[in-house]
Each structure stands twice: as C-alpha cells, then as structure tokens.
Amino acid sequence: MSENGKSMDSSRRDFLTRAGASAGAAAIAPGVFLSAPAAAKSPDQPVSGDKRWGILVDTNKCADNCDACVSACKEENGWGHSETHSRPDQQAQWIRTVEIRNKATGFAKTLPMMCQHCENPPCVDVCPTGASFRRTDGIVLVDKHICIGCRYCMMACPYKARSFIHEELHDQLPWAPRGKGTVESCTLCVQLVDNGDIPACVEACSADNHNALVFGDLYDENSEISRELKKAESVELRADLGLNTGVRYRGL
Amino acid sequence: MSHASVLRRLTGILLSVLLLLPLVATADTDDDEDGEIESLPFSDLSFTEPEKRFSATQGCVEPEDDMVRNHMEYILHQRDETVYEGIRTRQHSLEECVNCHATRDENSGEFIPVNAPDQFCASCHSYASVKLDCFECHATRPVRPSKLRHQPLAAAEEEAP
Amino acid sequence: MKLAVNYREIEGKSAGFWVLLGGLGLMAGLAFGAFLYMEHSGHYVTGMNNQIVWGMPHVFAIFLIVAASGALNVASIGTVFGKALYKPLGRLSGLLAIALLLGGLMVLVLDLGRPDRLIVAMTYYNFKSIFAWNIILYNGFLAVTIVYLWMMMERRMNAYYRPAGIVAFVWRLILTTGTGAIFGWLVARSGYDMAMLAPMFIIMSFAYGLAIFILVLMAAYNWTGRPLGDAILFRLKNLLGVFIAAVLYFVAVYHLSNLYATEHHGIERFILMDGGIFTGLFWIVQILLGSLVPLAMVYHPTLGKSRPAIATAAALVIIGGFALLYVLLIGGQAYPLDIFPGYEVVSSSFADGAFNSYSPSIWEITLGVGGVAVALLVVTVAVRVLQFLPETLADSAIDPHAAKAD
Structure with missing residues (x-):
C-alpha cells in the first residue's frame, strides 16, 4: 500500500x-x-429548477378494483412485503387506492393517493432537521441520513402520504434505500426520473391501457401534462391549504 | 452542509485506521478478487458495471490507501449530491461498492450481505469499533435492476406527439 | 420586618428516603429497559402506527414539558412580581422546572425512531420548523433556569437575581407558546389547527406546574418533618383554583369556536359525543374529575382547609391534565383527515376516513412513567445534596406583612 x-x-x-x-x-x-427540455439529464448534472415534475390523475380513467399503480410501486421500490413484524396499520404505504363517494350526490370514484409533491410542503416546513426537503425540480423527499424519526412530518401532512418504518428491514433495493426508524413516502420514483424514465405507477397504468396517469414537466408548456391541464379541468386536493400540489386530479 | 458530521466521522475513522494499520494488508487482499468482479451477473447492463470504475493499477475506484482512509468521505460526498441534486454518477456510489465487494457463498452461490460479520465492510468496521450505519437502509447485496430499467434512456420522457 | 430564610439539605438517612430513591430508580431503570427494547425491535412493538404517530410517550413528554415551565411560575411570582411570600419557594420551583423538563425531554428523545442521531437534531436546524425552535427553547430554558437558580442561591450573585428571573419568566412564556404551537400550527388536522392552543398551553402549564409543585412541597415537608404553614399552602391552593378555572375557560372557548364552524362539527361530535374513550376521558376525567371536582375542593369552606383534600385536588388536576393532553393529542390523530372535502371514503387500504384506534403497549407507558420517575429522582437527589428547601415554612417564619399584603 x-x-x-x-x-x-x-x-x-x-x-x-x-x-x-x-x-x-x-x-x-x-x-x-x-x-434542450426533452433530453434526459446526464448523470453528473444536478437537477434543475427549470423543471417541475408532476402527475395528472384522470379519475375518469381509473378502473375499479385496479391497483396496477400500487403493485408497480411496490415492485420498483421494494415495499409491501418487507415488513413482517409490523401490524397492517404500521406497514408503509407509498401509494394507495381510495374509493370515495360524494356525500350529497352519491357519485363514487376510485383514485390513487400518494405524496402530492407540494410546492409549499407542510412536511418540509415542520421537519426539525431539514431531512424533509423539496428538490429544485419539485420532488419532495426525505433525506433519511438526517431523519431522526420524530414523525412530526406525518402529523403535518394533510394527505397522510408518509409512513414510518416500525422494524428492521433487510434486502432493500439499491435504488430505494429505506430503513427502521425513519419516515418515507412516494419519491416520484426519483431514481427513474433522474435517468429520464417515468415513475413506475405511471408506466404500469399505461401498460394496462388505462392511461389515467400522466407524468411530466409542469413548467414545459409543450409537455403532455401541461397541455392536458390547460385543456380540461383538474383540481388539487385540499386546495384551500394553498400548497400548490404537483399531483392533480381530474373528475372529482 | 455537513462539515461537522464529516469531521466527526473522519476523526473516528482516522483514529481507527491508525489502530488498524497492521490489518489493512488483509483488507487489501479481499478486494483484489478479480474472479468476483467478472462473475457479476448483470455486467451487461449499463446501470451496473463496477469493473468500469475499478482500476487495476490503483486497486479500487481510487488508490487503495486513499480508499482505506477516505472511503467514507467519498461516499458522503456522493450521498449529498445524489439525495439533493440527483447526481447519479457511479464512480463513488455505495451501490457500486456493494456490487464489487460482495462475495458469494461457496455452496449456494448466493451473494452474502457485505455487512455480515466476516464480510468486507463489517470485518473492518467491527475491528475498528466504528458503527456501520449505511446498511440500516441500503442494499447489502448486488441486485438486478427491475424490468422498468430496461427501457432505453430518455425513451420515457414525455414527447410531444 | 424581614425574616431570614435558612435553606438546608434534607437529611436523607431515613429508610423512607432510600425506598423512595430505590422506587424511582427502579421505575427509571424499567423505562430504560423499555427504551432499549423499543429501540432494538423498532416501533412495531408499540401501539403507535402510521395513523396515530404520536402516542403515550408524547402525552407524557408534553405534559412534563408543559408542567416544567409552569413549575417555574412560583419562582417568577416571587421574583418578577415581587410577592415576598413566594420567595422562599423559588429554589424548589426552579429545581422542579429543570427536573420536569429533563424527564420530558428524555421521553421525547427516547421515543425517536433514531435516538442515536440526537446529535443530528442538535446540529441540523430547519429554522422554519416550530419543532426545531422548541429544541432551542428547551435547551435555553435549562440554561436560563440554571443561571437563575445560581443567582438565587449564590449570595454574591443576588444582585442579578431579578433580571435573571425576568429572563427566565419571559423565556418560559415563549417556550410554552412554542409547545402549544407544535399542535396549533398544524393546519391540516381539524383537532389542532387553532392559534389559541399556544396561550391555552401557557395557562395549562400554570395549573399543572403548580399542582405538581404543591404535591412535591407537601410531600417534602411532610416526609422530612419540616413545618409547612397554612399561609403558604392556602395561598398556593387558591392560586391553583384560579388556574383550573382559567384552563376550563380556554377549553370552553376552544370547543365553542369549533362548534361554530360547520367544517369542524365532525371533530367536535367525535370528541364530545361519539368518540368512545376520548369522549369518556373528556367529560369524566378532564372536565369532571380533573377540573370541576378540584375546583370545588380548593374553594370549599371546610375541604379547602384540609391538607388531604388539597393534595387530592392537586393530584386530580394532574390526572385531568393527562386526560386533556390524551384527548387533544391522540384524539386529534384518531379523527381522520379530511382529504376529500364533500366526499366520504368508501374503502381505503390506509384507513382513510376511518376513526383510528390506539392501544398503548406496556413499553411506551413504561417509558412515559419513567420520565416522571426521572424528574422526581432529580428532585429527590438535588434536595438531598443542595440547599433547596427552607428549614421551615411555618406561618411564624413567613413575613406576616407579606403574607397579608398580597
């Protein structure tokens, strides 16, 4: 040596x-x-604030009893089977399907719920160490290296998007690190997005020909998501909170 | 942004390395197992090609003695760049450490976790009494990327039809 | 006429002292064991989950932290507001404040998912987080109170005693504002989202801190055979009555505000009528046993002069305080988030729209109780080794002038 x-x-x-x-x-x-807005960034380039990633969920296209997006997320990010000791109410859920019904009219919908990737995320505001942060391209993440597991972000999130890991995990996936005592949530498949790919849920939805999920750059006028959002109505959940979410819903 | 923690860890590891000098030679022989690198099952994928980072002249992704002393600094630097800026270069990525340094069980042919007691990371860390925290969360064995990763780069970028 | 107050360590040689010390030590030890088990296994061994993310440890921790700042009130009344009657009590007041805060912080820290990263919490700060501010306020409170105590106890420093007391008083008001804001500023949850929680926590701290102070004072003087006169005790219990009534007032305004706004009818119906354990705790423990009964007891013409009754009233206030925090903290999480206003949830794999249930495990309860034990242990040891307690608080030793004047 x-x-x-x-x-x-x-x-x-x-x-x-x-x-x-x-x-x-x-x-x-x-x-x-x-x-060059359409090119995938090269691995040594940092992400840029000129993009803001988002997803449009068209609940009209969301099929009943379909959980392709949930399964794909589990497979890509390695959750859903790894917590063997935790009770069901303790197990992580990065994305879930929810069936809702209008209280006045009885109109029912199925839709996926996950981190809404707010522009002004309450979880980021309340995190004491700054572990909860928003990347310049709009993706809200947890830096698990400095997360102390206080769970205050889970108290603050209006969408119940976050999960706490209640037990030791093994055999995590290299591209989706997760572990005991820290909080996690949908990463918008940041490992895929950084590589120019799309999130697993969106990929799975279009593979099943539902095309209920559109992923793209909200700042790019020519992206499919921007054109769709401009073309027809969509809402953000809990718009009253003024969080300007990156995930938007159509058909609610 | 994490100078304090870098310094803390650095001091800890430097102290342990001093204590550890006699053992370093043993550690060196471990990561020189060329057969290991060739036997990686996914070296055809662009995503994981540890042998491209590795240089026979320097023994690792950087000169070996530098790695012995400063591997945590490289990993830490890469960690913050990846987490906050999405920089995903592979030269100093922890995933590639695992890809290269994980060994297979002689009987089953399965990879042994790098943090198992007698394996590459754990053997040295337990000798030096330095907590090995990476693998609370990070994968301890090489893993083949999921099917989604087979898409050619940028194919999925939303394009205007 | 001004009477000199002689402070002296307690003897601490009786069997009772060692039994107390041993009992508290055992409880603290059990709590440490519970912590090791929770830390080693992960939080799956607790009753907490992804819906009820803050549980029993937080009820204990917040109670102790709130009571800590309230316990300092007795010293503040003497120093800041110049009430001579309270001055001999200042040292115990400061000590209790420190001890309770230590106990509360211990529970809070040992419940973290990664308690080994405490150093991260001390080195990385997100200054927009009220929680981060609380960490600073807690540490600052310890420092400020220690300095305050030092000025109080060190004759040479007595000149700075009043400024130190004012700083400590202001600091504790800010601290409890921060503690209340931890919940009051959570806009997403209908049980929390109310700025009034900050002042409400301050008035709660007055009541709980004073209740603990009265109990500790009575126990210390009873067990050591030192005289504790009616002048001081009755003054304290009358003050406790005022604070109980003030908490009741804040609780009433809190619920009336929610009841006025249609969007909050759900949470109010849950807490006040349909919430099962939460409804029971609210009406029976928090309101009846924890507020109305002690209020009646301290002002009752005969009961109000009975020491067992005063002690019981103080104990009831503490129990009522735990109930209030349990209903607020756990109840606020048990009531579902309204993610889809106007819609009801038909089905969800993540308990959307459902009332969440929580059954605390023995581990998290043991940890919480351990925080109380550590606080009392600190007090017990401190009064044994340092001069915190006046030799006598008999009426004759109290400045009769001061006793009458305020």
Missing part, C-alpha cells in the same frame, strides 16, 4: 476538481436545460 502513497494527494485533487465541476454545472444548468 505504500507505493500508492503519492497518488493519494493527486486523487484527492481530482476528487475536489470533479466536485467543483459539478458545482459549475449547477450554475450553467438553467441555460443548458432551457435549450
């Missing part, structure tokens, strides 16, 4: 240079992204 003694310094310098380069990339990123 002593023959490598000299190379340590040089590699440290390399490392720092690279770190500096990525910081530089962040600075020039807006221009880059504006000129």
Whole structure:
C-alpha cells in the first residue's frame, strides 16, 4: 500500500476538481436545460429548477378494483412485503387506492393517493432537521441520513402520504434505500426520473391501457401534462391549504 | 452542509485506521478478487458495471490507501449530491461498492450481505469499533435492476406527439 | 420586618428516603429497559402506527414539558412580581422546572425512531420548523433556569437575581407558546389547527406546574418533618383554583369556536359525543374529575382547609391534565383527515376516513412513567445534596406583612 502513497494527494485533487465541476454545472444548468427540455439529464448534472415534475390523475380513467399503480410501486421500490413484524396499520404505504363517494350526490370514484409533491410542503416546513426537503425540480423527499424519526412530518401532512418504518428491514433495493426508524413516502420514483424514465405507477397504468396517469414537466408548456391541464379541468386536493400540489386530479 | 458530521466521522475513522494499520494488508487482499468482479451477473447492463470504475493499477475506484482512509468521505460526498441534486454518477456510489465487494457463498452461490460479520465492510468496521450505519437502509447485496430499467434512456420522457 | 430564610439539605438517612430513591430508580431503570427494547425491535412493538404517530410517550413528554415551565411560575411570582411570600419557594420551583423538563425531554428523545442521531437534531436546524425552535427553547430554558437558580442561591450573585428571573419568566412564556404551537400550527388536522392552543398551553402549564409543585412541597415537608404553614399552602391552593378555572375557560372557548364552524362539527361530535374513550376521558376525567371536582375542593369552606383534600385536588388536576393532553393529542390523530372535502371514503387500504384506534403497549407507558420517575429522582437527589428547601415554612417564619399584603 505504500507505493500508492503519492497518488493519494493527486486523487484527492481530482476528487475536489470533479466536485467543483459539478458545482459549475449547477450554475450553467438553467441555460443548458432551457435549450434542450426533452433530453434526459446526464448523470453528473444536478437537477434543475427549470423543471417541475408532476402527475395528472384522470379519475375518469381509473378502473375499479385496479391497483396496477400500487403493485408497480411496490415492485420498483421494494415495499409491501418487507415488513413482517409490523401490524397492517404500521406497514408503509407509498401509494394507495381510495374509493370515495360524494356525500350529497352519491357519485363514487376510485383514485390513487400518494405524496402530492407540494410546492409549499407542510412536511418540509415542520421537519426539525431539514431531512424533509423539496428538490429544485419539485420532488419532495426525505433525506433519511438526517431523519431522526420524530414523525412530526406525518402529523403535518394533510394527505397522510408518509409512513414510518416500525422494524428492521433487510434486502432493500439499491435504488430505494429505506430503513427502521425513519419516515418515507412516494419519491416520484426519483431514481427513474433522474435517468429520464417515468415513475413506475405511471408506466404500469399505461401498460394496462388505462392511461389515467400522466407524468411530466409542469413548467414545459409543450409537455403532455401541461397541455392536458390547460385543456380540461383538474383540481388539487385540499386546495384551500394553498400548497400548490404537483399531483392533480381530474373528475372529482 | 455537513462539515461537522464529516469531521466527526473522519476523526473516528482516522483514529481507527491508525489502530488498524497492521490489518489493512488483509483488507487489501479481499478486494483484489478479480474472479468476483467478472462473475457479476448483470455486467451487461449499463446501470451496473463496477469493473468500469475499478482500476487495476490503483486497486479500487481510487488508490487503495486513499480508499482505506477516505472511503467514507467519498461516499458522503456522493450521498449529498445524489439525495439533493440527483447526481447519479457511479464512480463513488455505495451501490457500486456493494456490487464489487460482495462475495458469494461457496455452496449456494448466493451473494452474502457485505455487512455480515466476516464480510468486507463489517470485518473492518467491527475491528475498528466504528458503527456501520449505511446498511440500516441500503442494499447489502448486488441486485438486478427491475424490468422498468430496461427501457432505453430518455425513451420515457414525455414527447410531444 | 424581614425574616431570614435558612435553606438546608434534607437529611436523607431515613429508610423512607432510600425506598423512595430505590422506587424511582427502579421505575427509571424499567423505562430504560423499555427504551432499549423499543429501540432494538423498532416501533412495531408499540401501539403507535402510521395513523396515530404520536402516542403515550408524547402525552407524557408534553405534559412534563408543559408542567416544567409552569413549575417555574412560583419562582417568577416571587421574583418578577415581587410577592415576598413566594420567595422562599423559588429554589424548589426552579429545581422542579429543570427536573420536569429533563424527564420530558428524555421521553421525547427516547421515543425517536433514531435516538442515536440526537446529535443530528442538535446540529441540523430547519429554522422554519416550530419543532426545531422548541429544541432551542428547551435547551435555553435549562440554561436560563440554571443561571437563575445560581443567582438565587449564590449570595454574591443576588444582585442579578431579578433580571435573571425576568429572563427566565419571559423565556418560559415563549417556550410554552412554542409547545402549544407544535399542535396549533398544524393546519391540516381539524383537532389542532387553532392559534389559541399556544396561550391555552401557557395557562395549562400554570395549573399543572403548580399542582405538581404543591404535591412535591407537601410531600417534602411532610416526609422530612419540616413545618409547612397554612399561609403558604392556602395561598398556593387558591392560586391553583384560579388556574383550573382559567384552563376550563380556554377549553370552553376552544370547543365553542369549533362548534361554530360547520367544517369542524365532525371533530367536535367525535370528541364530545361519539368518540368512545376520548369522549369518556373528556367529560369524566378532564372536565369532571380533573377540573370541576378540584375546583370545588380548593374553594370549599371546610375541604379547602384540609391538607388531604388539597393534595387530592392537586393530584386530580394532574390526572385531568393527562386526560386533556390524551384527548387533544391522540384524539386529534384518531379523527381522520379530511382529504376529500364533500366526499366520504368508501374503502381505503390506509384507513382513510376511518376513526383510528390506539392501544398503548406496556413499553411506551413504561417509558412515559419513567420520565416522571426521572424528574422526581432529580428532585429527590438535588434536595438531598443542595440547599433547596427552607428549614421551615411555618406561618411564624413567613413575613406576616407579606403574607397579608398580597
């Protein structure tokens, strides 16, 4: 190991240079992204505030008794089978299907519920350590490295989008780390989105030909989601709270 | 943003490395098992190609003695870049550490978790009495990416028809 | 005429002292065991879940933290408002404040999902989070109160005693405002979303802190055979009556406000009528046993002069306080979130629209009780080794002038 003694310094310098380069990339990123909105970002580019990811849920297309989105999320992110000790009310649910009925008219709907990726997320406001945060591209995440498991975000979330892990987990997936004593929720499949892919739930919904979920960049006028949102009505849940959610619903 | 914790961990690990110098040679032989790298089942996927990060001349993704001392710094740096900025380069990713350093059980052929007592990460950390916290949450074995990942890059980006 | 107050450590040689110490130590030890078990297994061994995310530990922790700031009130009345009668009680008041806060914080921290990351909570701050502010306020309260006590107890520093007392008084008001805001600022939940919870927590702290103070004072003087005169005790119990009535007033305004707004009728119906355990706790324990009965007892012409009755009233106020926090904290989570206004939930795999149930496990109860034990342990040890308690609080030792004047 002593023959490598000299190379340590040089590699440290390399490392720092690279770190500096990525910081530089962040600075020039807006221009880059504006000129090429449709391209997937390269792995060394930071995410940009010129995009805001969102999902439009068309509940009119949402089939009864269909849980393709839930199954796909479980498979992609590795939840739903890993908690063997937890009671059902303790098990994590990143996305769930809910059947609702209008109290006055009896009109019934099935729809998926998950993190609504608010622009002003209450979970981020209340998190004491800043573990709960909103990425510049609008995805709300938990930095599990500094989450202390206080669960205050779960108290604050109006959508009950978050789950606490009540037991030790094993065999997590490399791209979806999760573990005991921390809080988690829908990540909008950030590992796929960063790679230019779409979230697993959206993929599964269109694979089943329901096409109830549209994913895309809310800031890009030409994206399918923006055109759909402009074309017909949609609502955000608990709009009274003024959170400006990234997930919007049609047909409610 | 986490200088305090970097420093804390660094001090801890530096102290342990000092105590550990006699053992470092043993650790080196572990990560030089070339057969291990070739036997990875998914080296054809663009997503996980640890041998591309690895350099025979330096012994690891960075010179070996640097890695012994500073691996946590590389991982920590990558961690914050990935979590907050979505930077997903593979050179210093923890996933690739696992992909390369996990060994197979001789009988079953299954991967053994890298945090199992006598395995790469745990053997050194338990000797140094440094808590190994990564694997409370992170995968301990190489895992083949799910079927969704077979899509070509950018194919799923919403395009205007 | 001004009488000198002599403070002295308690003897602490009796069998009773060691039994008390041993009992409290055992309870604290059991709590630590419960913590290790919960921490090792994960929270699945508790009654808490993804619907009731804050449970029994939080009821105990919030109670102790609220009572801590209230316990300091006795010292503040002496220092800030210059009531001489209360001055001999200042040291015990400060000590109780510190001890109760330590007990509460211990429970809060040991219930975290990752208690090993306490250092993260101390080094990473999100300044928009009222919870983060509370962490700062708690630590600051400990520091401020310790300084206050030091100025009080160290003759050379007596000159700074009043400014320190004013700082501590203001700090504790801010602290309890923060504690109330932890709930009051949660806009999404109809049981919490009310700024009034902040002042309500302050008045609650007055009542619970004073109730604990009265009980500890009576126990300490009774068990050590030191005289405790009626002048002080009756003054304290009359004050307790005022605070009980004030809490009742705030509770009434809280529920009336909710009852006026149609959107909150659901939560009110749940708490006041249909909530099962929560309704029972509210009416029987919180209102009847915890407020009306002690209120009647402290002002009753004969009962109000009986020491067992005063002690019982103080104990009832504490029980009522636990009930209030249980109904507010757990009841507020048990009542479902209204995610789809105008709609009812027909089915959900995540208990949407359902009344959530909570049955605390022995582990989280033991942890909570341990917080109380730790607080009392700190007091017991402190009065043994330092000069916290006046040798006598007999009426003759109290400045008769002061006793009459206020």
